[in-house]
Amino acid sequence: MLIFNSNPNIAMNFKLLSASFGAILLSIHTSFGQITENPRVEESSVPYVKIKKVELTDANTVVYLQFIDKQAQQPQLRSQPRTSPFPDSRIPKLQQQGQSQIWLDPETRLYKPGEIDKKFKFIRAENITTTTKTSVANGDTVDFVAYFERLTPGIEEFDFYEGRSSGGYQSWNFYGIHVKNPLKKQPEKSSKPIAKATTPPAKKPAVKAPQKKVPVPAPKKESETAVLRGTVYNAKTKEPIAAQLSYIESGDTLQIRSSSGKYRVGVDAGEQYKFRVMARGYYGSSFSLAPGDSSGKSFDQDVYLTPxxxxxxxxxxxxxxxxxxxxxxxxxxxxxxxxxxxxxxxxxxxxxxxxxxxxxxxxxxxxxxxxxxxxxxxxxxxxxxxxxxxxxxxxxxxxxxxxxxxxxxxxxxxxxxxxxxxx
Structure with missing residues (x-):
């Protein structure tokens, strides 16, 4: 027999209890892992494979991906990496008209960018093969999942690197995948005093030793021999910058300073020169000159320095x-x-x-x-x-x-x- 009680206070207490119980369940769920929907990916080697979600469980890093065959027919749309093309332009071969083949290389791994000791091995995959190739009809969508070792807490950016496919197929590589993976042990951040105890006095001796010889007036050879002239520019803005040129002539180190960026140097046709160009706040450059190798009486050499x-x-x-x-x-x-x-x-x-x-x-x-x-x-x-x-x-x-x-x-x-x- 069921007995119903219409007391509003009891009903209110029941609602509060239900809400509290739901909050407890939510906290239990989030404690087992972190989920990042549609994570930001800085670069990818192909446009037809997307990372839809990354889930960090207690044991694994689970990457949910999606393959869309229709875009696989357009390899020219491949995205570019941070500074360069991706290795091995391996594009899926068409086995039949309107079909391509896919698989996931079991050598795929996750890396913390730039750190070889921070790699996480592939464990298994769902809905995609790792030893044989599966045919996909034109336009079909394939959702699949890849399981890896668990990312170390605190690593919130990683690379997904396949990179070992062969036989004319395009590897699936993703760089700069950003996820939620906070560091569990917060107290470690309080160890900053160790970082500060890096003996700052060691910096000052380095500043004190310029290792630059006192400028010696350059011999006036403009009217006797050839002339080198040019301008030093900011490589980013293409604007002239103040700079210093140094070179060796007859065993002496000579220096020329230019506040406008423009310079003019008399050179001897019988010598070979190596010019070094420097400017404060820029990475220097150098170039060589052998006036005797040319019949000209003047040489133009502009220099672009990276800020x-x-x-x-x-x-x-x-x-x-x-x-x-x-x-x-x-x-x-x-x-x-x-x-x-x-x-x-x-x-x-x-x-x-x-x-x-x-x-x-x-x-x-x-x-x-x-x-x-x-x-x-x-x-x-x-x-x-x-x-x-x-x-x-x-x-x-x-x-x-x-x-x-x-x-x-x-x-x-x-x-x-x-x-x-x-x-």
């Missing part, structure tokens, strides 16, 4: 290592010394050195080699007196190519860059 701006990526063009090793060769020292001078002249600048390789060979070994090369550059700067707390080193392996094509062109992918992280 030191937070977020700016700057190529170190003349960095060389032993083959398949991370030992710096002496030919690299001139370029590295230029970076040393920049950091001495700008003592508040902090940078991230980034190592890159091509995509030939083992993926993980390339990542490790690129990290070691970035560390080698950092170690050189530290040995020259730059405080190590101002330098971060990361390796990206072959995931950030700047060119593709011939073997000679792909050599450009083996490079070292640095990014301004703080001014």
């Amino acid at each position: 030191l701006i937070v977020g700016e990526t700057i190529l170190l063009p003349n960095i060389y290592f032993e083959t398949s090793q991370y030992t710096l060769l002496p030919e690299s020292f001139e370029e590295l010394n230029r970076l040393v001078d920049v950091m001495r002249d700008s003592p508040t600048v902090k940078i991230r050195v980034e190592g890159h390789t091509d995509n030939v060979g083992d993926f993980d070994k390339n990542l490790e080699l690129s990290r070691q090369r970035a560390e080698a550059v950092k170690n050189y700067l530290v040995e020259k007196g730059i405080n190590g707390s101002r330098i971060e080193a990361k390796g990206y392996g072959g995931t950030r190519p700047i060119t593709k094509g011939t073997e000679e062109e792909r050599k450009k992918n083996r490079r070292v860059e640095f990014v301004i992280t703080e001014m």
Whole structure:
């Protein structure tokens, strides 16, 4: 027998109890994981695969994806990466008219950008094969799910890297996937005093040692020989900037300062020159000149310097290592010394050195080699007196190519860059 009580207070208490119970259930659900619907993705290798949701459970990182075959027929719409094309333009082959084939490479993994030791392996997939290929009719949509190891709490940006597909197929790569994954142990943030105890006095000696010789008046050879002239520009704004040129002539180091950016130098046709161009707040450059190789009496050489701006990526063009090793060769020292001078002249600048390789060979070994090369550059700067707390080193392996094509062109992918992280 059921007995109903019409007392309004009891009814109100029941509603409050129901609301409290619902809140408890919600808190229990959220404690088991974090869900990010339609996460922001900075770059993707193909337009026809989307990440719809990322769920972080206690055990896994679950990525929900969607494939739309209709867009797979338009490879020219592939998005571009941060600074370059993606590796291996592998486009799904059409096995029959109106059909393509898909699968998920079991070697796919998640990475914290630039950190080889922060990788999370693939576990399993739902609604997509990983060993055979599945045909998809033109226009069909396939929703599938990929399970990976659980992202470490605090990692709120990661890369989804497939990258090992072969046989003419396009890999599915996603860079800069932003999710909710807060750090659980908040007290660790209180360890800032350790970061501050980085012996700031070490910075001042570096500023005190300009290592620049006293300017010597340049010999007046304009009327006797050839003339080099040009303007130094801001590479971003294309506006002239105040700069300093230095060069060696007859064993003497000569310097020319220009407040307007325009310069004019008399040069001897019987000598070879290497000019170094510097400006405060910019990364310097250099160029060579051999007047005797030309029949002209004048030479024009404009120079464009990259400003030191937070977020700016700057190529170190003349960095060389032993083959398949991370030992710096002496030919690299001139370029590295230029970076040393920049950091001495700008003592508040902090940078991230980034190592890159091509995509030939083992993926993980390339990542490790690129990290070691970035560390080698950092170690050189530290040995020259730059405080190590101002330098971060990361390796990206072959995931950030700047060119593709011939073997000679792909050599450009083996490079070292640095990014301004703080001014």
